[in-house]
Amino acid sequence: MEIRELNIFSNKMNEQEAFYENVLGFQCFKSNDTRFEIKAGDTKLILEKSTKEFFYHFAFLIPTGSLEAAIDYLEKKSIHLLPLNGEKIIHFDTGRAIYFYDEDGNIVEFIERPTLNYPSSSDFSIKSIIKLNEIGLPVSEPKKMIKKLINEFGIKPIKNAPFNDRFCWAGDYNGAIIIIKEGRNWLPTEKPGIINDFSIKYIATGKEYNLTFVNNKIKNWG
DSSP states (O other): OEEEEEEEEESOHHHHHIIIIIISOOEEEEEETTEEEEEETTEEEEEEEOSSOOOOEEEEEOOTTOHHHHHHHHHHTTOOBOOBTTBSSEEETTEEEEEEEOTTOOEEEEEEOTTSOOOOOSOOOGGGOOEEEEEEEEESOHHHHHHHHHHHSOOOOOTTOOBSSSEEEEEOSSOEEEEEETTOEETTTTEEOOOOOEEEEEEETTEEEEEEEETTEEEEEO
8 A cells, every 4th residue: 555645634734834844944835825845755735725623643654773763853843752651762663663643733743664565764854754554543343444545445454454442454564544443542641542534546456546534434435
């Protein structure tokens, strides 16, 4: 699965634009006062204005070996990392990650995945970001949602991917929709996941999908 575009909502558009462009250093494109795009490697993160308060968890893939440099990059910009048990770097079977908040309170992740065949690096700049790698999807029934994504929308989970009533990994290491039970805390915080609205464009099994999630359901697709 390859995420191409992710469209989320914000009620702090000016603050978010300033954070992503002026603090983090992303290249941003503003089409009007209600929408701007962030170039994230080969992908786009799009923010649209909303009066509703949402928060999201999403991840950017960075080169293997660059995480320490990424920590230095963020801390020099006075961005506070979110630790787990006092540790800034969180280790998984498939990689390492760090987390921080943006201006909307979204939980943003930088993750290395050594199993992918991208060039490694010990340096980091915002141009090092390869692509969007994950988006979180809190729902009332995770197993029901992942079954629908598998049966109707091209998702092919990795072998031995965890499926249970509170957590389901939909996708692979190139890109994933992380489905959790509404109210389950997002790692590494104690912030419970809430049902969000967002749209995503991705490629899976050789086909492009455009899905919109609204109020715990897949609203439309193309």
